[in-house]
Amino acid sequence: MLSDNNNIKTLSLHDIVEGCATNSEGFRLFNVLDVEIAAGRKVKLSFENSHPMSSSFLNSSIGNLIEKYGIDMIKENLIFINILPSRALAIKDYITSLTSQHSL
Amino acid sequence: MKFTLKIPSSEKVIDWAKYINSNRYAANSSCKELCIDLDSITFLRPYHIVILSCLIEEYFLKGTNISFKITSPSSKIVKYLKNIKFLDYWSATFDQKLIHQSSITTALSLWKVHKEMVSFYAKEAQDYYTRNFFQNYNLDGLYVALSELFNNINDHSLSTVDGYVLTQFYPQSKTIIIAVCDFGVGVPIAINKFFEKNSKPQLPSKDTLSLAFRDGFSIFSSPHNRGIGLHTISRIVTALRGSVTLISNDAVLVQKNSDISTSTMSTFFPGTCFVIRLDTRFLSVSDDEQIIEEFRL
Numbered sequence: 001m002l003s004d005n006n007n008i009k010t011l012s013l014h015d016i017v018e019g020c021a022t023n024s025e026g027f028r029l030f031n032v033l034d035v036e037i038a039a040g041r042k043v044k045l046s047f048e049n050s051h052p053m054s055s056s057f058l059n060s061s062i063g064n065l066i067e068k069y070g071i072d073m074i075k076e077n078l079i080f081i082n083i084l085p086s087r088a089l090a091i092k093d094y095i096t097s098l099t100s101q102h103s104l
Numbered sequence: 105m106k107f108t109l110k111i112p113s114s115e116k117v118i119d120w121a122k123y124i125n126s127n128r129y130a131a132n133s134s135c136k137e138l139c140i141d142l143d144s145i146t147f148l149r150p151y152h153i154v155i156l157s158c159l160i161e162e163y164f165l166k167g168t169n170i171s172f173k174i175t176s177p178s179s180k181i182v183k184y185l186k187n188i189k190f191l192d193y194w195s196a197t198f199d200q201k202l203i204h205q206s207s208i209t210t211a212l213s214l215w216k217v218h219k220e221m222v223s224f225y226a227k228e229a230q231d232y233y234t235r236n237f238f239q240n241y242n243l244d245g246l247y248v249a250l251s252e253l254f255n256n257i258n259d260h261s262l263s264t265v266d267g268y269v270l271t272q273f274y275p276q277s278k279t280i281i282i283a284v285c286d287f288g289v290g291v292p293i294a295i296n297k298f299f300e301k302n303s304k305p306q307l308p309s310k311d312t313l314s315l316a317f318r319d320g321f322s323i324f325s326s327p328h329n330r331g332i333g334l335h336t337i338s339r340i341v342t343a344l345r346g347s348v349t350l351i352s353n354d355a356v357l358v359q360k361n362s363d364i365s366t367s368t369m370s371t372f373f374p375g376t377c378f379v380i381r382l383d384t385r386f387l388s389v390s391d392d393e394q395i396i397e398e399f400r401l
Binding site: 017018019020021022023025044048051052053054055056057058059063071074075078079080081082083084085086087088090091092094095097098 | 219222223224226227230242244247248250251252254255258259319320329330332333335336388391392394395396397398399400401
């Protein structure tokens, strides 16, 4: 955790998971983000020193959050910071693929 | 009982599939010592090595001692096999769980896929090739492709042996080859079992492979699967103008750039073997210095 206030929490992906390859790593991130969003807090997730992300990781983390809260709530409450353009694009492509398959 | 295994003289996958079928542990279950005869080999591609490794692993898991017959230890191939740790992999003192340092700069050592270390291996591979050859380029695609292949084994394959992976860079053609093999249920059988369970008509094996590559198709082996993994590999290969060859059960899929073709094999491959070729001339430049401070969906 980088910093904290009542409404916004800043978390570091690197502190939560060692890598971004597997479902279990994705679930670890999901569990952390779920607690914050369920409590009504926005999350700033720092990607500093993070790894690239596999589809399994994205499914189990961001995909699960979108499934649970809906895309609008996640757009509103999850902010990615210190992220490389290529990783931001990978997340964007994932969301596009996900939302084109399902109405979430 | 000692059993000596000769390496096929053919490079063809179909001949290797036949070779695997006639030499599996089940056909030689009285074997207490397996000797791999390396004397006649003149070539071994990464996919041959991972297929052979899965075969050896079957014997090893049953307590069989593994040895190698080598009369020319200074031959190029034997040296290569030593450098990638193939010759050490099944010795009593070798720790298979670790990712061992290769003795050459163009290949990572052979690795048995361990679920708990998937991220570590993928990152190690990305860093290894970045450090040795591509310092200003983005190798995220290698990390992601390896992760997808490992997750495929762990989530879907039900493999009797852990999968094996070998990555190799060929400086002359500027390509990175990834070869991954398991002796699991295979893609066609897994998909058709899923269809049977869901009262859907069976598909010819070759059609199941193209279906597996389609965005959003999943057999939901794990509840969180969304059918994006193999499609992601396909996209990486398209971006890097490479190729994928997928051999599974009696079917073969080949993707070159973005063109996919499938065919049927006259013999059965007991699992799944992926060979991915990435053309590094099409790697994008690293964006490490262009960090976005804030990104919203």
